[in-house]
Amino acid sequence: MENKTAGAPPLKGLYLEDSAEDAELVREQLAANMPQLKLTIAANKEEFRAALEKDGCDIILADFKVTGFDGFASLKMANELLPGVPVICVSGAIGEETAVGLLKAGVADYIFKDRPARLPAAIARTIAAARSIIARNKAEFETREARGLLQAFIDNTPALVYMLDVEKRFVLANKALGLLLGRPEGELIGKTRAEILPAEVAARHEENDRQVMEANAGRLFEESQDPEDKAGKTFLTVKFPLRGSGGELLGVGGISTDITERRRMQSELIMTNRDLQEKKRLLENFLYITTHDLRTPLVNITGFSEELAKDLQTLRETLAAAALPQGIKEKVNAALAESIPHSLDYLTDSVGKINRMLTALLDISRLGRQEQVVATVDMNAALKTILATCAWQLEKTGCSVSVGDLPPFRGDLSAATHIFTNLLSNAINYRKRDRKLEINISGKVNGGTVLYRVCDNGLGIKPGDLAKVWDVFYQAHVQSPGVERGEGIGLTVVKQLAERSGGAAWAESKEGEGSVFYVELPAEPGLKSGGKQG
Amino acid sequence: MTILIAEDDDGHAYLLRKRLEAGGLAGPIIRFSNGAEAWAFLSGETSPGLIPGEAYILALDIGMPEMDGIEVLKRVKAHPRLKGLPVIMLTTSDAPEDKRRCLELGCSDYLTKPEGFDKIVDLIKAGF
Numbered sequence: 001m002e003n004k005t006a007g008a009p010p011l012k013g014l015y016l017e018d019s020a021e022d023a024e025l026v027r028e029q030l031a032a033n034m035p036q037l038k039l040t041i042a043a044n045k046e047e048f049r050a051a052l053e054k055d056g057c058d059i060i061l062a063d064f065k066v067t068g069f070d071g072f073a074s075l076k077m078a079n080e081l082l083p084g085v086p087v088i089c090v091s092g093a094i095g096e097e098t099a100v101g102l103l104k105a106g107v108a109d110y111i112f113k114d115r116p117a118r119l120p121a122a123i124a125r126t127i128a129a130a131r132s133i134i135a136r137n138k139a140e141f142e143t144r145e146a147r148g149l150l151q152a153f154i155d156n157t158p159a160l161v162y163m164l165d166v167e168k169r170f171v172l173a174n175k176a177l178g179l180l181l182g183r184p185e186g187e188l189i190g191k192t193r194a195e196i197l198p199a200e201v202a203a204r205h206e207e208n209d210r211q212v213m214e215a216n217a218g219r220l221f222e223e224s225q226d227p228e229d230k231a232g233k234t235f236l237t238v239k240f241p242l243r244g245s246g247g248e249l250l251g252v253g254g255i256s257t258d259i260t261e262r263r264r265m266q267s268e269l270i271m272t273n274r275d276l277q278e279k280k281r282l283l284e285n286f287l288y289i290t291t292h293d294l295r296t297p298l299v300n301i302t303g304f305s306e307e308l309a310k311d312l313q314t315l316r317e318t319l320a321a322a323a324l325p326q327g328i329k330e331k332v333n334a335a336l337a338e339s340i341p342h343s344l345d346y347l348t349d350s351v352g353k354i355n356r357m358l359t360a361l362l363d364i365s366r367l368g369r370q371e372q373v374v375a376t377v378d379m380n381a382a383l384k385t386i387l388a389t390c391a392w393q394l395e396k397t398g399c400s401v402s403v404g405d406l407p408p409f410r411g412d413l414s415a416a417t418h419i420f421t422n423l424l425s426n427a428i429n430y431r432k433r434d435r436k437l438e439i440n441i442s443g444k445v446n447g448g449t450v451l452y453r454v455c456d457n458g459l460g461i462k463p464g465d466l467a468k469v470w471d472v473f474y475q476a477h478v479q480s481p482g483v484e485r486g487e488g489i490g491l492t493v494v495k496q497l498a499e500r501s502g503g504a505a506w507a508e509s510k511e512g513e514g515s516v517f518y519v520e521l522p523a524e525p526g527l528k529s530g531g532k533q534g
Numbered sequence: 535m536t537i538l539i540a541e542d543d544d545g546h547a548y549l550l551r552k553r554l555e556a557g558g559l560a561g562p563i564i565r566f567s568n569g570a571e572a573w574a575f576l577s578g579e580t581s582p583g584l585i586p587g588e589a590y591i592l593a594l595d596i597g598m599p600e601m602d603g604i605e606v607l608k609r610v611k612a613h614p615r616l617k618g619l620p621v622i623m624l625t626t627s628d629a630p631e632d633k634r635r636c637l638e639l640g641c642s643d644y645l646t647k648p649e650g651f652d653k654i655v656d657l658i659k660a661g662f
Contacts, residue, residue, distance in 0.1 A: 293597075296597075296626055299545075299546060299549075303545065303647075304545065307549070359628070
């Protein structure tokens, strides 16, 4: 028999027995047939209580007749103090009625003391039965607990979370969905959408569910969950098929996030952008028309100044031959030879300045009106052309230009030509007259962009001027001989064109040492980062 | 040769007339204050129109009220009887798109003011 039970998991038993002789008898019987059972004997009510309170056990054996403590009382105490632990009544003869009463009260089995051999089998059977009940209860408890946890989890998200079975009935719904649909989430369980939402809305949702189940894959939908669509809410819903462990289709799950605000902001952004584009267009148009219209009176000022100069010449020649009194002749001569020409010079100068500014403004306004032709631009070829165009200037100033291998970019060739021509002219104009101008042009791919670098050893820019050089009409106050004062728009155009091409332009400089101008333009898709640093 | 001037600005018209006269082109000069007036004359609406066999040249501004110079040019060059009329654009606009459009439409030359006032004299004298 020992072999049969050897290695079995140890069991603990508690035996209430006031007869030492009977207790010994049972212990012997069990020790022989159930060695894994360690039996504790309680001789009276107090010992029994103490043992129940102190140690747990797997099985309780109770004599029906202990002085002042019958089977019913001991069962009650055992159930209270160790609920779930089975009790077997071990006793001498008792009436059938009492035996039935005990079984009804919850005793697992009833064994007569004169047949102790039956005890081990009864104990084994009872423990097995109890364990199965406990296991079942535990599984049930755990399922309930898991479900509670899941519910708590989904109730605490602002997203709408739900599951529907293949009959299109809710089997799970969270608080947020209940709130939106105006009823407790529990009430949704077992209902179809058609019972909650307007037919049309329900049909739309069910169609999406059908698609997901049919495709057997998760999908994204933009949906409204609102029964009346009163709030006009929009949800981004991910729907996915629910499958059992055997792969059978159980239904569909959904998680919907409220994107109403996001959508509103997006459409606001689009409207603002459109509005800005329109304003920009109006402004460019306004700039164009204004500058254009300003030219008409300017042409008059220029033309009539020239007429005045001609008339002045005629007057001078006529009066030179005329005999005038000495005092008057001197005054007339002073006016004709000095003050009138002087005034005319000022007029011509100022008109020239206004004219140049208007030309510059027109150029800028034209940038915004020009259509960009986007293509892959071979910058090595483009720069060759640009350098050929500037060759005369470069040669005249004795400048040396070194160019690295330049990566191509995606954009407008004429914009790039304008940008680099302006940067070269800028470098030439702001060169340091007492040293040879050296310009280095390089470029490298940097993620989705190409970064071009135009580096010179010219006059450089004062730290305070670095941000201003991009402003329209801004001209650095350079105290250096030979620097021509342009219109002050070259770099403005560079920046505008770079930005219009989806890029940027900026500079670094050290006064007296030189400047580095950076132009960032969109890269040709698929170009690898790095390399090509000239 | 009769010189036709379509020019809305009095100052510009005066300056052009002065330069033409100074250049020795003292023939008849007819000035129109806008494109519509010029077209009404050329098309014969308000006049017998151009006298056959006579030499004409039109100095045409672009930005004018009622009808702009480009429209006048378009009509002249599309007109069977007028399309041979030499038209010199004389404008403040140096917009490349304006210049391209006018040359496409068939103008003889495209001059910008104020330099154009002198250049047109040279062009006419040289027989353009």
